[in-house]
Amino acid sequence: MDLRFTPEELAFRDEVRRFFRNEIPAEIRRKVSEGRGLTREDYVTSQRIMNAKGWAVPHWPREWGGQDWTAIQRYIFTEEMLLAAVPLPQQFNCYMVGPVIAAFGSQAQKERHLARIANLDDWWCQGFSEPGAGSDLASLKTKAVREGEHYIVDGQKTWTTLGQHADWIFCLVRTDPAAKKQAGISFLLIDMKTPGITLRPIITLEGRHEVNEVFFDKVRVPAENLVGEENKGWDYAKFLLANERTGIARIGLSKERMARIRRLAQEMPAGEGTMWADRDFRERFAGVEIELKALEITQMRVVAAQARDPGRPDPASSILKIKGSQLQQATTELLLEVAGPFALAAPERGAEPTNDWPFDYEWADAAATSYFNNRKVSIYGGSNEIQKNIIAKAVLGL
């Protein structure tokens, strides 16, 4: 039993750390750190720097640009990225559709898409959720009917994150209405420029345009864009959701935010001193810090188990999403507390993020924005209540 990294792992960590801090533009990292929105260009810039180094998709198969890293190296890499406030490589590209195409796609699909996915030449979004299919994803209704060499797609997807930037969307569609729920679903790749697709923004409560509705009206999709076999889409979706769980707890992100909260609290006047001098605040801060440390060790247990036995997930992995999201939210609560009354004012802005702020605490508006926005982390990717259902069944046998 040993918590320490090997000298090789430490050298790798230093290399990765230097790369993120020296090569990714400070302005992009500042925006991430302050919880401000990124432009499409920010994502593209950051990811292409990583891709040029061969690091945009290290978890992919070697022949498509992967790195054959150990589970521990992948963990170090992701944590260092989060700690340096580097945006994760576009997630729908790199962690979702890319691995699915690499595992189940045709040779033609791999050759057409994978390199462009890794370099963010094409921006992908996810068409899973529907107005009537949230946690109960398998009840989705968007249908695809085969007509010669095409599927005709009709229906509606929602919560499509950053769909406004997208060139492509990967969708779960119902291809066999007669089959029982999960059995009649297929995995389809759809070009967003195809006639019949309409995108409507959804402005989330903090004022950002982050998610969208996507409508499909008799959209003709070439049959060659079917991934794998017809009616096997649910299996691919499960693979996708289980694929890259390292970093799901976002511990590096929470640690980075805690370090920032500490700096801000040390500067924020309160009473005769600063907020950092207030014992109650410090104890609340310490309380979150302790849980974060515990979760960090829990995550290391999971990673160590993966490194030893890649086929068998550790039961502890199931708690990472729940606890990790709770702690992300706890950090935004602390930040909101530090901002205090200065969190109240919202700058004039449209749906797109702006960085103009005329007040002394130029970071304070983003405190409320982060707090509001982070309520999503216990909802998306399978709400925490769904996660508990899964654990109760799969781990506890209830």
Place this chain on the structure above:
Amino acid sequence: MDFDLSLEQAQLKDGVERLIAANYPSLETRQKLAREPLGFSERGWAQFAEMGLLGIPFSEAEGGFGGGPVETLVVMEALGKGLALEPYLASVVLGGGALRLAGSAEQKRRLIPAVVEGSLRLALAQTEKQARYDLNDIAMTARKVEGGYLLDGAKSVVLNGDSAALIVVSARTAGARRDAQGISLFLVPADAPGLRITGYATQDGGRAAEIGLSGVRVADADLLGEEGKGLPVLQRLSEYAIAALAAEAVGAMAALHALTVDYLKTRTQFGMPIGNFQVLQHRAVDMLIALEQARSMAFYAAMMVEHPEAQERAAALSAAKVQVNRSCRLVGQEAVQLHGGIGMTMEYIGAHYFKRLTMIESLFGDTPHHLRRVAAADGLMA
């Protein structure tokens, strides 16, 4: 980075678990043993010695088996799982730890072999009625006299203080009541004239004692460690105790959680197992999360307890205690609630786990105490 036990550690775990399972076949057995004069089975203690458990933390040169914090974790977790009564914490971790950390070569040579073979049990008399968890708060005095010291004062809740033959007593050789300097440790035989031990049962089925010393005379040779330099030793002992208790708590929580999940699967109401109800499933998952977070911090404590940098080490152990305490509270309370009425009864073993977990919270610093320390330490991640 790995969290696996070595082959020897896995064998140790297997051996201790089997011994404890054999010695505690039922709650009735445990309760009967708890009522014995020592508060545990003398035979069980001898078996601990035979298995080599009592020599784990001592080096081979000292007559022990050269185990480390992970071996202690393995033993303590098994004790927690089996709700065992043996005074391993009091005698081996605390008393033995004091000898190990502060004993002279002569003291170690004279005493450690007896501890290891099970013929000598130790206890640590530290807490005083005004001190709560402050290790530096010591009113007991040790006055220097020709050839030795005279000890006066009182100690409270001395764990297994009524079954130890030799007691490590902290006392002030200099300074004011709350000074960091001037604390010294002494080895005091339980039968020393002027020593009064009043043993009693504890809420969790164990034993403790109030100990009064009036004019107890000890020899110069009974000073343990350097005069006036006892506080760092007490701090180290507290850290070892926290690491040990964290492991014990994890063993107990895991057992209690398993009992609870089992109950949810077997208890039928409204025509179905109550484990079908989602609200109860989610609470069982909350217990699991608390357990796993505590397990992580028990590992962390084991790996940090011998960390060379004192401030980092102290903050780490305090952090571990906060997490373990919070998990003890949640797992214990939820287990009783999910069991319903049966969880409230003396005859149900789950209730005894709950009581032990509750008492662990109060040993060597409760949640507010350690939270304050972590906050004052300026963070864990600095």
